[in-house]
Amino acid sequence: MTISAAQAQLTGTDPDADGFWAAVVGGALQLRRCTRCGTCFVLPLPSCPECAGDPELVLSEGRGSLYTWVVVHHAFDEELARQVPYVVGAVELDEGARIFARVEGIDPAALEADVRVRATYPADPDRPPIVFVPEESASA
Amino acid sequence: MSDPRRRLSFLGRTALAGVGMTALTKASGRSVLSLAVEACRGAADDAGLDLSDVDGVLSFSFNNDSVSSQAVATSLGLPAPRYLSDVNLGGQAPAFLVMQAAAAIESGMARNVLVFRALNGRSGQRVGSTRAPGLAPAFRYPHGLTAYPQFIAMWARRFLIETGGSELDLGAVAVAQRTWAVDNERALRRAPLSIEQYVDSPMVADPFRAVDCTTEADGACAVLVTSRARAADLRHDPVVIEGAAYGTGKRSGLDAGDAMLWPDLTRNYTSIIAEELWNSAGMKPADVDMAQLYDCFSSSVLLAMEGLGLAGRGEAADLIRAGHTQPGGRLPVNTNGGLLAEGYLHGMNTVAEAVYQMQGRAGVRTVAGAETCVVTSGALTDGSALVLARQRREAA
Numbered sequence: 001m002t003i004s005a006a007q008a009q010l011t012g013t014d015p016d017a018d019g020f021w022a023a024v025v026g027g028a029l030q031l032r033r034c035t036r037c038g039t040c041f042v043l044p045l046p047s048c049p050e051c052a053g054d055p056e057l058v059l060s061e062g063r064g065s066l067y068t069w070v071v072v073h074h075a076f077d078e079e080l081a082r083q084v085p086y087v088v089g090a091v092e093l094d095e096g097a098r099i100f101a102r103v104e105g106i107d108p109a110a111l112e113a114d115v116r117v118r119a120t121y122p123a124d125p126d127r128p129p130i131v132f133v134p135e136e137s138a139s140a
Numbered sequence: 141m142s143d144p145r146r147r148l149s150f151l152g153r154t155a156l157a158g159v160g161m162t163a164l165t166k167a168s169g170r171s172v173l174s175l176a177v178e179a180c181r182g183a184a185d186d187a188g189l190d191l192s193d194v195d196g197v198l199s200f201s202f203n204n205d206s207v208s209s210q211a212v213a214t215s216l217g218l219p220a221p222r223y224l225s226d227v228n229l230g231g232q233a234p235a236f237l238v239m240q241a242a243a244a245i246e247s248g249m250a251r252n253v254l255v256f257r258a259l260n261g262r263s264g265q266r267v268g269s270t271r272a273p274g275l276a277p278a279f280r281y282p283h284g285l286t287a288y289p290q291f292i293a294m295w296a297r298r299f300l301i302e303t304g305g306s307e308l309d310l311g312a313v314a315v316a317q318r319t320w321a322v323d324n325e326r327a328l329r330r331a332p333l334s335i336e337q338y339v340d341s342p343m344v345a346d347p348f349r350a351v352d353c354t355t356e357a358d359g360a361c362a363v364l365v366t367s368r369a370r371a372a373d374l375r376h377d378p379v380v381i382e383g384a385a386y387g388t389g390k391r392s393g394l395d396a397g398d399a400m401l402w403p404d405l406t407r408n409y410t411s412i413i414a415e416e417l418w419n420s421a422g423m424k425p426a427d428v429d430m431a432q433l434y435d436c437f438s439s440s441v442l443l444a445m446e447g448l449g450l451a452g453r454g455e456a457a458d459l460i461r462a463g464h465t466q467p468g469g470r471l472p473v474n475t476n477g478g479l480l481a482e483g484y485l486h487g488m489n490t491v492a493e494a495v496y497q498m499q500g501r502a503g504v505r506t507v508a509g510a511e512t513c514v515v516t517s518g519a520l521t522d523g524s525a526l527v528l529a530r531q532r533r534e535a536a
Contacts, residue, residue, distance in 0.1 A: 016275065017275065017278050020279075042279060042400060043275065043279060043394065043398075043401065044275070049391045049401050050390070050391070067298060068294045068297045068298035068301070068405060069294065069297060070290045070293035070294055070297065070346065070347075071343070071345070071346035072284060072285075072345055073342070073343040073344055073345065073346060074289075074344045074345065075284070075286075076286060076287050077286070080284050080286065083284065085346075086284055088283050088284055088290065090294055090405075097400075098399075098400050098401070099279070100279060100280055100283050100285050100400070101283050102283055102284065108346070113298070113301045128283055129282050
């Protein structure tokens with residue numbers, strides 16, 4: 001199993017979050033869905049932030065729309081400084097959960113709100129663990 | 141629903157009486173404790189209160205970057221502290237801690253309380269770029285989303301999208317606040333700033349340029365909170381706490397930078413607490429003479445003006461461009477230049493500026509005739525605010 005440098009910093013640090021990163025390595029986004037009200041969320045909370053109901057684990061289709069984004073020009077550590085400029089987006093997954101991840105495959109200046117994107121999971125350990133690309137794009 | 145003013149028993153009965161502030165520098169060469177002690181001693185001296193009468197100290201810190209209230213009380217030689225507390229909060233704290241101090245005073249837990257923030261925030265641990273640990277950060281950092289300018293840029297962009305604004309709306313904030321900073325000897329950024337210079341300045345976290353971001357500082361700031369009756373016997377005019385609110389909503393998040401659950405990144409806590417704040421003061425937005433709005437980044441001024449009802453949806457930038465928030469305008473905003481220009485004492489200096497203004501002690505920046513001021517603390521999902529009023533005393 002290959003995990004990225006970024007994931008390696010995280011797995012094993014919090015038992016609640018490990019399942020999410022294990023799923024990413026397997027090429028999927030793991031969500032929690034409330035068994036009472038159906039609300040979906042990414043953060044590994046023990047109960048639903050909407051109604052305090054019990055969550056169950058589900059897998060996302062990995063598709064959604066770009067809610068907002070930042071183009072990082074100044075990074076605060078060496079590893080990220082080598083990557084600027086890069087885009088981090090807030091994606092509203094179709095299941096209703098918001099997630100942060102890289103956005104690639106679109107010129108940052110051409111990004112538009114609510115553009116459709118899909119998640120990819122680069123196997124290269126030096127790449128970010130989740131990268132959203134335009135939904136119609138063929139490349140990963 | 142009952143009158144919220146009745147529920148906050150300290151309103152109208154407690155006041156801010158003094159301010160202490162160190163110089164703001166890029167490298168203090170001093171310990172955080174010595175900065176904290178200078179500011180706290182300064183606030184008591186400024187009020188004309190003997191330190192032996194101080195029995196409460198209250199502070200906040202981020203990721204253990206400060207010193208305890210107990211350490212400060214010890215250093216000040218306080219004879220009998222009865223209320224010492226440190227909270228692990230950021231920019232949402234200053235007004236909230238003034239509320240806590242006022243509640244402690246009103247309830248009898250303490251008589252005179254110093255509220256301080258001290259940090260070597262430039263030469264030591266920098267709030268703006270520190271990777272604080274936590275559960276929600278584990279869902280940001282792996283993506284290269286590591287710092288506050290980047291987190292809040294997400295809010296700013298969505299706000300500009302939904303209000304039909306542009307980067308020039310952010311620039312309007314930076315430019316207007318600099319018109320105040322040129323007359324503030326404490327400010328780290330005092331050179332005049334034009335919108336052309338704004339556009340030419342480097343991007344940090346698009347849509348934020350460097351000048352959209354607060355300038356970090358080493359320093360400390362403290363205010364003295366006491367009863368209205370005692371304040372009336374101290375050196376300066378009492379600045380009475382007439383309105384106050386702290387709050388957030390459902391899905392507030394796991395930490396101050398967490399925006400994964402908050403439904404609408406174009407509206408922050410100010411839109412949640414506005415009604416309670418104004419009701420508690422028995423006032424409307426149009427009733428205040430000035431605003432001191434927490435501005436770690438330019439966009440937070442736009443969100444706060446809208447959220448508090450000082451401007452309509454998408455209209456804050458137009459008010460600013462028209463000069464209304466600048467010297468001579470009808471609603472002066474951030475009259476010290478804000479955190480953008482004066483420097484980042486984490487919003488404690490935002491409260492301090494309100495006190496200076498309400499006491500007529502802001503030098504050439506003093507807004508003539510101003511009697512009321514709204515102050516906010518925070519930029520994100522939770523935060524606090526005060527409505528302050530000058531109590532003019534008869535000349536002796």
